[in-house]
Amino acid sequence: MFQWFHRLASLKNFYRLAEIITPWLTVICAGLLAVGLYRGLVVAPTDYEQGESYRIIYVHVPSAWMSMFIYMVIAFCSAIYLIWKMKLADIVAQVSAPMGAAFTFLALSTGSLWGKPMWGTWWEWDARLTSELILLFLYIGYMALRNALDSPAAGAKAAAILALVGVVNIPIIHYSVEWWNTLHQPASITKFDTPSIHISMLIPLLLMALGFKLFYLVNMLSKTRSVILEREASTSWVRSRLQENKL
Amino acid sequence: MIKSFIAVLRRDLLVAARRRSDWLNPLVFYVIVVTLFPLGIGPDGDLLRQIAPGVLWVAALLATLLAIEGLFRSDYDDGSLEQLVLSGQPLTVLVLAKVLAHWLITGLPLLLLSPLMAIILQLNLTSIPALLASLLLGTLTLSLIGAIGAALTVSLRRGGVLLALLILPLFIPVLIFGSSAVIAAEGGFAVEGQLSLLGALCLLAVAFAPLAIAASLRIIWE
Numbered sequence: 001m002f003q004w005f006h007r008l009a010s011l012k013n014f015y016r017l018a019e020i021i022t023p024w025l026t027v028i029c030a031g032l033l034a035v036g037l038y039r040g041l042v043v044a045p046t047d048y049e050q051g052e053s054y055r056i057i058y059v060h061v062p063s064a065w066m067s068m069f070i071y072m073v074i075a076f077c078s079a080i081y082l083i084w085k086m087k088l089a090d091i092v093a094q095v096s097a098p099m100g101a102a103f104t105f106l107a108l109s110t111g112s113l114w115g116k117p118m119w120g121t122w123w124e125w126d127a128r129l130t131s132e133l134i135l136l137f138l139y140i141g142y143m144a145l146r147n148a149l150d151s152p153a154a155g156a157k158a159a160a161i162l163a164l165v166g167v168v169n170i171p172i173i174h175y176s177v178e179w180w181n182t183l184h185q186p187a188s189i190t191k192f193d194t195p196s197i198h199i200s201m202l203i204p205l206l207l208m209a210l211g212f213k214l215f216y217l218v219n220m221l222s223k224t225r226s227v228i229l230e231r232e233a234s235t236s237w238v239r240s241r242l243q244e245n246k247l
Numbered sequence: 248m249i250k251s252f253i254a255v256l257r258r259d260l261l262v263a264a265r266r267r268s269d270w271l272n273p274l275v276f277y278v279i280v281v282t283l284f285p286l287g288i289g290p291d292g293d294l295l296r297q298i299a300p301g302v303l304w305v306a307a308l309l310a311t312l313l314a315i316e317g318l319f320r321s322d323y324d325d326g327s328l329e330q331l332v333l334s335g336q337p338l339t340v341l342v343l344a345k346v347l348a349h350w351l352i353t354g355l356p357l358l359l360l361s362p363l364m365a366i367i368l369q370l371n372l373t374s375i376p377a378l379l380a381s382l383l384l385g386t387l388t389l390s391l392i393g394a395i396g397a398a399l400t401v402s403l404r405r406g407g408v409l410l411a412l413l414i415l416p417l418f419i420p421v422l423i424f425g426s427s428a429v430i431a432a433e434g435g436f437a438v439e440g441q442l443s444l445l446g447a448l449c450l451l452a453v454a455f456a457p458l459a460i461a462a463s464l465r466i467i468w469e
Binding site: 082134137138140141144145148149153154157158161162164165166168169172173176177179180183 | 395399400402403406409412413415416417419420423424427448455459462463466467469
């Protein structure tokens with residue numbers, strides 16, 4: 001059962017696989033984003049409460065989902081790395097962190113842009129915005145720790161432990177912030193997020209979410225490939241490919 | 248196992264008793280930070296009473312952060328930390344003893360000093376039991392979480408700022424429940440809920456933090 005796992009874990013095989021699927025994923029991703037943006041920004045109806053400015057959710061919500069999803073990917077890869085010492089998992093965690101931080105930043109800044117017309121302020125101590133901000137701090141700490149340690153191996157392991165500590169804490173932080181928020185802000189701000197969303201608005205949102213996931217995947221794969229080349233620079237398969245000029 | 252736990256605890260307490268600055272400095276830091284707030288905001292008693300729970304808690308949190316950096320530092324420098332890792336005794340138990348000793352010499356004095364700080368911030372005397380209970384559970388949790396960061400950064404020459412970056416986000420739940428317990432006590436409400444949550448966090452930290460601390464220390468000598 002673990003055979004495919006081991007085969008995939010070999011950096012050379014993974015490089016080959018990533019090389020084959022990346023162009024396909026890129027095309028699908030571009031298609032999804034184009035259709036999602038068109039349906040979200042042009043086709044979807046105007047919201048009767050929020051007007052046109054609600055359309056920022058087509059960027060905001062997928063980024064927020066990605067910010068959490070990528071942290072989970074990092075934590076998952078860190079666990080695999082600590083348990084089975086699988087190098088590939090460490091590389092994936094390493095290249096994912098800056099992207100996760102970027103998505104978190106995107107979610108925060110679009111949330112703030114949305115907040116100005118909706119709440120009348122750039123920043124509201126809303127539970128979800130606050131959790132995103134803390135998530136950004138966690139990402140920054142993760143990257144800083146990895147870069148601070150002298151040996152890459154020690155940095156990888158320390159960062160993996162930190163990611164696991166963080167993933168245990170994320171739900172606790174999230175619920176404590178939510179509880180804090182309801183405690184300190186008794187419904188003074190109007191909640192716009194109705195639980196139901198019309199299907200014509202939901203479909204572009206899901207298309208965008210899928211597009212963002214593929215965007216991450218494409219970038220993660222290409223960055224992973226370059227890190228693999230860097231780490232395996234002295235191996236024969238990289239050298240022979242270099243000579244054939246096929247990288 | 249219990250023997251080695253007690254041995255480490257005794258040794259660390261003894262070392263601390265002979266090196267006063269280790270535990271005295273964070274304490275003085277705590278007092279000064281609390282003093283800065285009235286100076287920065289103004290001597291208005293009502294305003295101070297309102298912000299007192301948050302100020303006391305943030306100051307306690309920063310003092311813990313300052314103190315925790317030294318948890319493994321001198322032991323790392325003189326090699327005794329390496330001996331602990333190599334000793335063959337369960338490292339989780341040893342680090343738990345170290346954290347407990349550290350809390351006894353930094354957390355406990357801070358706890359004892361906090362009623363005084365509460366009084367100078369005009370906090371009602373009736374909220375002091377809640378403050379003490381929340382700090383008791385909270386600072387223990389903070390020490391355990393902070394020790395993970397201290398273990399991850401002990402091999403760095405200048406780990407202080409990085410340590411703050413790593414562990415301050417993880418301190419947030421403790422801060423929220425701790426200060427809200429004091430706020431609730433100020434308003435005359437029940438504080439059992441907040442204290443139970445703090446207790447739960449503390450138990451969680453006692454159970455899991457030693458594993459993370461031990462794993463982080465092992466990396467250094469791999």
